[in-house]
Amino acid sequence: MSDDLASYADLDLDRTRRRGYPEAVYCAGKTADQVAGIAAALRDRSDCTTLFTRAAPEHARAIQATLPGVFHDPLAGLLAWPPRPPEPTGERVVVVAAGTSDLPVAREAALTAQYLGRTTDLIVDVGVAGLHRILGHVDRLRQARAVVVVAGMDGALPGVVAGLISAPVVAVPTSVGYGAAFEGLAPLLTMLNACAPGVAVVNIDNGYGAGHLAAQIAAPPTTTSPDTPVTVAETSRLEAATYNQTSTTDPQTAADHAADASAVATAGTAATNDAGTDPNDDAGPGAGANAAAGANAAATVGTATKNGAGADLNDDAGPGANAAAGANATVDAGAAAGAAVTAGARPTAGAGGGAAEVVGAAGAEPVGLGARADRGPGQA
Numbered sequence: 001m002s003d004d005l006a007s008y009a010d011l012d013l014d015r016t017r018r019r020g021y022p023e024a025v026y027c028a029g030k031t032a033d034q035v036a037g038i039a040a041a042l043r044d045r046s047d048c049t050t051l052f053t054r055a056a057p058e059h060a061r062a063i064q065a066t067l068p069g070v071f072h073d074p075l076a077g078l079l080a081w082p083p084r085p086p087e088p089t090g091e092r093v094v095v096v097a098a099g100t101s102d103l104p105v106a107r108e109a110a111l112t113a114q115y116l117g118r119t120t121d122l123i124v125d126v127g128v129a130g131l132h133r134i135l136g137h138v139d140r141l142r143q144a145r146a147v148v149v150v151a152g153m154d155g156a157l158p159g160v161v162a163g164l165i166s167a168p169v170v171a172v173p174t175s176v177g178y179g180a181a182f183e184g185l186a187p188l189l190t191m192l193n194a195c196a197p198g199v200a201v202v203n204i205d206n207g208y209g210a211g212h213l214a215a216q217i218a219a220p221p222t223t224t225s226p227d228t229p230v231t232v233a234e235t236s237r238l239e240a241a242t243y244n245q246t247s248t249t250d251p252q253t254a255a256d257h258a259a260d261a262s263a264v265a266t267a268g269t270a271a272t273n274d275a276g277t278d279p280n281d282d283a284g285p286g287a288g289a290n291a292a293a294g295a296n297a298a299a300t301v302g303t304a305t306k307n308g309a310g311a312d313l314n315d316d317a318g319p320g321a322n323a324a325a326g327a328n329a330t331v332d333a334g335a336a337a338g339a340a341v342t343a344g345a346r347p348t349a350g351a352g353g354g355a356a357e358v359v360g361a362a363g364a365e366p367v368g369l370g371a372r373a374d375r376g377p378g379q380a
Contacts, residue, residue, distance in 0.1 A: 005037050016048040028054040036062040052079040053208045076107035088119040091145030091218040098127035098151035101176040105207040106150040112211025128156045145218035148210045152176025155187025162196035171201045172210045
């Protein structure tokens, strides 16, 4: 071959390890020599299955000359190396062809799923022009973990099948049909507008993509490796669970937790709220954050924690948590019934005190029940 492989291809030989599925070679648009060069590079890679799709007769001849004994399905335009499919694992995939004219795409889907390791069945010529035909296969369809439905013309069959079974349906529009089918566009639009839920649609004539997706759906369960990194989201969830488990009704412990929350809150950022706070309020620069230290520090045994910074003071709390009903809250510079509120945070009614509220600055006016404290440090 005159051209060097690197001048036209960069094979992804690590894909099986990385994704669990090998690279496929799309032959359309490639020369026979190029396909032969790729096949030669894969000759000794018996550790993974390689599919050659959309192979015209000249592509097939070039591959067969390079890989003697390679599997070839002329109708599907597909070749596979090594020629024997792997032992099946996972659950069953069923591929349905609406008409015989859809068979090349349907066989491409079925062979793809089979060579990716799934037990695969093919049901042929059961289009909507004779609904009794598909109804005769319902029991078989219901045994599948995923069903691929291939149809041209009106493209109605995937919606019919999806209404009969619980498994997801992968719909494949084909370019089969008369003029108004627009080479597959009409069935594509029908499938995208399917009334039955659970229908996913791939591109026109894309049997390989449909078979691959169905094989992934029907794959055996995987377990997380011990050395798999834990995601940031999972770390946050575990930390939140640990915090909730260590929470207590002891006032000092509650105050310590509130102080810890304050230490990690940044200006203008809404921190994670404790019980009863509003997670949607944004604290402005210098105002601390929602659920800042002191906002929940007044929680005591038998009382529901009152709202933190940015929370509405109209919320109902347990006995002793609300400010005295009908009484005007008084201000004591810096202290009231054990409820210390940080500068800029919205006040918490004193736990057990029942009447006094603190806004964190001498001379600041009290915040009455139902009001919202939107003032910064020292502001009235």
